[in-house]
Amino acid sequence: MGAPPGPPRAPVCSPLPPSAAPGAAAGGVGDGGAGGGALVAAVLAGAEAQCPSPSDLRTANGTRICAQLYADNSPYYDQCCAGPVLVVEPGADVPYMPRGWAGHVSSLVVGTRCELTVWSRAGKKGKMRRFGAGAVPRLQEVRRGLFGDWDNAIRGYYCSCK
Template sequence: MEKLRHNASKECPAPADLKDINGTKLCAQLYVDASPYYDQCCGGRVLPVPPGTDMPYLPRDWNDCLSSLVVAPRCELTVWSRRGKEGATKRFSAGVVYRLQEVRKGLLGDWDDSISAFYCKCS
């Protein structure tokens, strides 16, 4: 997996623009920080996710702290609420999710700070 980065601009990239530092297409990018303002939701630490990445156990500093995400066209990100791909699950297709707190998880929860595992694939 590519080194994590810091997004100083805070503006979420367009899904079609997801590329690593070498220009290779990414499957998704995951972000720690969110904001009440959509144009500032993708700030802070960035986890670039190449196609085919399977992370059943997120590192401690990424577990349960993701707040926004971007998925590239023709890609799908599947997330789980518990380590080892257990618990609630959700699939995200191409697009920007500015605030995971707006995505329902069950009756009373949301996906903000709730992702503990993921798999990302592209066709």
């Protein structure tokens, strides 16, 4: 009994960005519309940041890319693989990350028939991990030792393709 039902709510598991999540400071239902437009915009915005499939890793002229490293991730999987991108070519042997990339990789995608080997310390030292073809949208879910993870931990890499 009591209050009439409000507008329909999105399911709890829907991929909403933090700005559209319940309890966000601004925006959402009261921003001048019925609220459905904000949800559609949020879902479409997230769709643009999805990780590419390994077979899609090619340059504009069709040359193969071994891997792509991304600086941003998100608690929402469809919004991972965002932000600045470091393109890794086949055969790239980089013991020291380029300026601004050391300790800033949060997502990665490895191309089909390729393998990316990464190290936690510069000069190919420290912990080592191999990633086969596929997407890793959240490196914080990949364990590095007993207590660590690989989020913002890559300091060097080697990438090879067959």
